[in-house]
Amino acid sequence: xxxxxxxxxxxxxxxxxxxxxxxxxxxxxxxxxxxxxxxxxxxxxxxxxxxxxxxxxxxxxxxxxxxxxxxxxxxxxxxxxxxxxxxxxxxxxxxxxxxxxxxxx
Amino acid sequence: xxxxxxxxxxxxxxxxxxxxxxxxxxxxxxxxxxxxxxxxxxxxxxxxxxxxxxxxxxxxxxxxxxxxxxxxxxxxxxxxxxxxxxxxxxxxxxxxxxxxxxxxxxxxxxxxxxxxxxxxxxxxxxxxxxxxxxxxxxxxxxxxxxxxxxxxx
Numbered sequence: 001x002x003x004x005x006x007x008x009x010x011x012x013x014x015x016x017x018x019x020x021x022x023x024x025x026x027x028x029x030x031x032x033x034x035x036x037x038x039x040x041x042x043x044x045x046x047x048x049x050x051x052x053x054x055x056x057x058x059x060x061x062x063x064x065x066x067x068x069x070x071x072x073x074x075x076x077x078x079x080x081x082x083x084x085x086x087x088x089x090x091x092x093x094x095x096x097x098x099x100x101x102x103x104x105x
Numbered sequence: 106x107x108x109x110x111x112x113x114x115x116x117x118x119x120x121x122x123x124x125x126x127x128x129x130x131x132x133x134x135x136x137x138x139x140x141x142x143x144x145x146x147x148x149x150x151x152x153x154x155x156x157x158x159x160x161x162x163x164x165x166x167x168x169x170x171x172x173x174x175x176x177x178x179x180x181x182x183x184x185x186x187x188x189x190x191x192x193x194x195x196x197x198x199x200x201x202x203x204x205x206x207x208x209x210x211x212x213x214x215x216x217x218x219x220x221x222x223x224x225x226x227x228x229x230x231x232x233x234x235x236x237x238x239x240x241x242x243x244x245x246x247x248x249x250x251x252x253x254x255x256x257x258x
Contacts (some may be wrong), residue, residue, distance in 0.1 A: 055153060
């Protein structure tokens with residue numbers, strides 16, 4: 001299965017490009033990558049354009065990152081969520097909680 | 106006589122087996138002319154239910170199996186998930202308050218939102234539990250004689 005996380009940097013933002021289906025089998029890896037990136041960067045953007053599927057465990061990883069970032073007043077952005085990610089965020093009423101953007105700039 | 110199954114899928118109660126289950130279910134729903142948007146939601150609900158069985162019902166037990174059966178019952182789709190885990194107290198299976206922003210516990214909310222109704226039953230004499238979820242779909246090429254579902258919770 002084609003899935004993974006690639007980390008890059010853009011200004012003060014660390015960027016995590018996530019691809020594939022995020023489910024119970026590897027959401028802990030996403031959680032770990034988000035929490036680690038928050039320690040390494042002043043701000044974090046998680047790009048979800050190539051995420052075909054996300055379940056509640058993947059959403060939980062993002063919520064944990066969001067909470068950690070908020071505690072340290074770090075910007076935490078979800079970039080270009082795919083339609084399926086957006087649908088789950090809406091179902092969980094988290095589309096009003098996360099900062100969601102189409103572009104970083 | 107019970108309705109013929111549109112899908113019977115038996116899989117290991119392991120997180121790594123969920124993707125294949127989702128794809129099998131997706132193919133089966135596609136063949137029944139369910140819309141793509143509805144398929145996305147239904148597959149999510151079934152996946153959340155299976156994930157809960159793996160995480161909370163089987164827990165530390167030796168990994169077992171889950172059987173998914175999809176049938177058409179009086180104009181509704183019926184998703185049945187049977188496991189062989191220790192009995193689960195259905196009173197403990199509740200949605201959480203979505204106004205609280207915290208990680209975890211969203212699965213039941215998603216199932217609740219997507220399905221018309223569901224019920225969880227622990228099997229008395231045999232080990233295991235049965236979760237049955239119903240969804241009435243106007244997009245499905247089935248009889249529309251049934252009434253709207255009511256929630257069992």
